[in-house]
Amino acid sequence: APTCKHTGLKPFSCEKCDKSFATRYQLTRHELSHSGEKPHKCTTEGCSEAFVTKASMKNHMARVHQHQEKQYRCDHKGCKKDFNKRYQLNAHKGEHQQILPFHCTFKGCTREFPSRGKLKHHEKVHAGYPCDDEACPFLGKTWTEYQKHRKEHKVKLLCGECKKQFNNAWFLRQHSLNVHSGERKMLLCPRQGCGKKFTRRFNLESHVLGDHEGKKPFSCVYAGCGKSFAMKE
Structure with missing residues (x-):
């Protein structure tokens, strides 16, 4: 397909008419105009318009529905809030009427909400990191908080x-x-004829690299010192 842009070739021909296209996608989209199929339906409630391409559907929504007034207004005294969907209005009305049908099921929580969305948002409060100790009720809100708490059990x-x-x-x-x-357990230098011993592996490796192999790439940062070392501790 990229070569077609430069050569001007259109190898994909429509069997229903004499049109041809540079890509198979363009041909498939064109063929919908012959079949009458319009797979992209307007998502605005109450609108039955459908389109051959998604781009046409988006243009329709921007042109027709973008500035359309919201259809559902709350009639509660002093409210006058507007909503695009009826279910949004009904959920909102529950706040005025104190009808809270969605209950949090987390143990010990008695919160109630007018909509499932608000309940789900609230449930995130309970999510966290529980302590591994079954007898401990701790629930960390962050991993750092949990790690800090775990030290208390060590x-x-x-x-x-x-x-x-x-x-x-x-x-x-x-x-x-x-x-x-x-x-102390002593570590013997493996270099034949050396015989030096060390209590730490770091000191042994530093000795082998620096004294036997002459590798001391790490210099002292203090001005005028001039010392260099095989390893950085």
Whole structure:
């Protein structure tokens, strides 16, 4: 189809007349004029007009209905609100008459509403992030609020030696090995003939890269220092 725009070719011919078109879509749209089919109906209540193309339908709505006066006016004293649809007017009248047929089904909520739309809007208030603990009634409105609350439920693990608290058994175990075991787990440099040992993998990797491979791409930010490092901590 893009080449047809440049060459002027119109390979799609109508079997009912002598017209031809550059694209199959244009041909299909044209063929509706022969069949009498008008699939695009005006969506304005009370209007029975229908059109071959959506563009024609939109033009009709803009030309005929856009500035059309709203048909349904509230007759309640002092109100005079206008509506396009009868059901909109009826829902609005319920507000004056205090007829609220739509009830919130959320446990503990007694709110009532004149229309389903207003009820659905209200129900969003109840949506959120409930606490995983079944005995806890907390409902976070945001993920951040929920995460902050979850910290209250975390069991603190106490170090038997120094009473330091940890959120995770792994951190407690590492702390015990490195601080209280008396003999720390040492990491030996794998370079033959080196023999250096380290308590942290970061220090070992930094040593191998910097001392054995001469890679120190990270410079100290302080003016006049001149030191450089293999890794950035």
